[in-house]
Amino acid sequence: MHAAEREQRLLELLRERGFVAFKDIERTVSASPATLRRDLDRLEKDGVIVRVRGGARLVQGGDGGAAEAAPARFVGSPFHENIARNRPEKEAIGRRAAELCAPGESVIIDGGSTTLQMCPHLEPLGLQVLTNSLHIVSALIRQANTRISVPAGTLFREQDILLSPFEDDGMNRYHASKLFMGAAAIGRHGLMQTDVLLVQVERRLLSRADEVVVLADSSKFDGPAGHVVCDLKEVDVLVTDDRVRDDIVQMLERAGVKVITVTP
Numbered sequence: 001m002h003a004a005e006r007e008q009r010l011l012e013l014l015r016e017r018g019f020v021a022f023k024d025i026e027r028t029v030s031a032s033p034a035t036l037r038r039d040l041d042r043l044e045k046d047g048v049i050v051r052v053r054g055g056a057r058l059v060q061g062g063d064g065g066a067a068e069a070a071p072a073r074f075v076g077s078p079f080h081e082n083i084a085r086n087r088p089e090k091e092a093i094g095r096r097a098a099e100l101c102a103p104g105e106s107v108i109i110d111g112g113s114t115t116l117q118m119c120p121h122l123e124p125l126g127l128q129v130l131t132n133s134l135h136i137v138s139a140l141i142r143q144a145n146t147r148i149s150v151p152a153g154t155l156f157r158e159q160d161i162l163l164s165p166f167e168d169d170g171m172n173r174y175h176a177s178k179l180f181m182g183a184a185a186i187g188r189h190g191l192m193q194t195d196v197l198l199v200q201v202e203r204r205l206l207s208r209a210d211e212v213v214v215l216a217d218s219s220k221f222d223g224p225a226g227h228v229v230c231d232l233k234e235v236d237v238l239v240t241d242d243r244v245r246d247d248i249v250q251m252l253e254r255a256g257v258k259v260i261t262v263t264p
Contacts (some may be wrong), residue, residue, distance in 0.1 A: 086241075212235050238258075
C-alpha cells in the first residue's frame with residue numbers, strides 16, 4: 001500500500017473512532033508495524049494526531065483532523081515573490097514538463113510558481129486538468145481544448161490556492177495518469193513543504209495519480225528543511241535545471257528517480 005493511501009486510511013479510522021488502538025491499526029492497514037509507527041510519527045510531527053499509550057487520537061479530540069491544527073494563515077513565501085525567483089529556470093522546467101504529457105491525458109497540476117510555467121504549452125494536448133491553483137485556472141481558462149476541474153476547499157490568498165483537509169473535496173472521484181508538483185525543498189529525506197495543511201493535501205494528491213513528476217529548480221536542493229510530503233522513492237521523475245549538483249543527481253537516481261535537466 002502506498003504511503004499516502006496508508007495515511008489516508010489511518011485518518012479515516014481516526015475520524016470514525018476518535019481514538020484507534022495500535023493493534024486495530026495493524027489489523028486494518030496493510031503494512032509492517034515499523035512502517036505504521038513511522039506513518040504515525042509523521043502525522044504527529046505534522047500536528048494532525050497525538051500519539052497516546054496504545055494508539056493515537058486526532059488533535060484536540062476533533063473529528064476533522066488537520067483543520068484544527070492548521071494555521072490561520074498559509075505558511076511560506078507569497079506567490080508574487082516566488083514567481084520572480086529563478087524565472088528563466090522555471091520557464092524552461094515548465095516547458096519540458098509539458099512535453100511529458102500525452103494528448104488527452106488526465107493530469108493533476110499542483111499549485112506552484114514552477115508548475116504554472118507548464119500552462120502556456122498545454123493547449124494543443126486536450127488535457128483534463130485538476131488543479132487547486134487559481135493562477136493555473138486563470139492560465140488555462142482560455143484554452144478551449146483544456147478541461148479544468150477544481151477541488152472544494154478554503155481559499156488561501158497568499159498562494160491563491162484551494163486547500164481542504166477533508167476527504168469530501170471531490171478529489172476522491174478523480175484519478176490522473178500524472179501528478180505534477182513542486183516542493184519548498186528537496187533533500188535526502190524527501191520532498192518538503194513549509195505548511196502542514198499543504199502537506200496533508202499533497203499526500204492525498206499522491207494517492208490519486210499513477211506517476212509523480214516533480215518540478216524544482218536547482219535552488220530547492222539547498223533549501224531549509226520542512227515537513228516531509230513523501231520519500232524520494234515515491235517520485236518517478238524530477239525536472240530541474242542544469243545547475244543541479246552531480247551529487248544531488250546521484251542521490252536522486254539511487255532512490256530510483258529519473259532526473260531530467262534543462263538549460264534555461
